[in-house]
Amino acid sequence: MRYLWWVVLLLHVNLLAETLVIEHFHANVFSKVDKRPVDVTLGMIFEGDEVKHLEYKVIDALNIVIGSYYAEDLVTSRGKELLKATLIAYAKKTHSLTIDSIYIKELTVKTNPSTQEIVDALKKEGVFSQQHSNAAPKQQQQQLPQLNLAPPLPKRSLLPEENAVNF
Numbered sequence: 001m002r003y004l005w006w007v008v009l010l011l012h013v014n015l016l017a018e019t020l021v022i023e024h025f026h027a028n029v030f031s032k033v034d035k036r037p038v039d040v041t042l043g044m045i046f047e048g049d050e051v052k053h054l055e056y057k058v059i060d061a062l063n064i065v066i067g068s069y070y071a072e073d074l075v076t077s078r079g080k081e082l083l084k085a086t087l088i089a090y091a092k093k094t095h096s097l098t099i100d101s102i103y104i105k106e107l108t109v110k111t112n113p114s115t116q117e118i119v120d121a122l123k124k125e126g127v128f129s130q131q132h133s134n135a136a137p138k139q140q141q142q143q144l145p146q147l148n149l150a151p152p153l154p155k156r157s158l159l160p161e162e163n164a165v166n167f
Contacts, residue, residue, distance in 0.1 A: 017100060020051040020058060027063065031071045031111070038071040043105035049098045057095040065090050071109050080104055 022044050028037040044062070051058055065087045066074075073079035084102045091097040 017047050018050060018052045020046040020055055021105075022046070022059070022062070023105070025059075025062065027066045029066060029069055029071050029074065033072070039110040040066065040071065040074060041106065041108040041110070042066070043107075045103040045105060046099055047102075048100045051097070051099060054095070054097055057097050058091065058099070061087060061091040061095060061097070071111075074107060075109055080107065 022042070025042040025044070027040045027042070029040050030036070031038050042062075046058055065083065068086075069079065069083060074083065084104070087102060088099045091099050
């Protein structure tokens with residue numbers, strides 16, 4: 001009997017819980033290394049009481065909490081778990097919003113390199129090197145086999161024969 005009572009109670013609690021899915025949430029966070037903003041894209045699933053109706057509060061809490069993290073912390077498993085726990089605590093304290101659990105669907109961190117970093121990387125790869133650019137066409141011309149691109153000749157002559165009837 002006691003087991004049946006717990007099952008009914010758990011089903012009742014689960015039926016009241018709502019699920020909110022937030023996809024493609026964009027935010028800028030700072031990097032520890034070069035102190036520049038880094039673009040972060042998040043996809044999260046929230047479970048809790050009235051999270052669908054109070055979606056604006058969830059997004060506000062997410063905006064505030066994610067801004068307090070560095071990009072390097074978000075890519076570690078410990079950082080992700082800490083983000084979830086901080087988000088749950090902040091939503092409860094500030095907005096009186098009960099979030100039971102948070103699941104991360106996607107978390108992408110994109111760095112925005114400066115123009116000088118791109119030029120340095122291209123120089124490192126040798127794209128701007130004059131020696132390679134002048135030597136490459138000569139090598140390619142020497143290595144390419146001679147191709148005969150002329151169309152094949154017909155096997156019989158296209159001129160009419162003397163005794164044949166032409167239409």
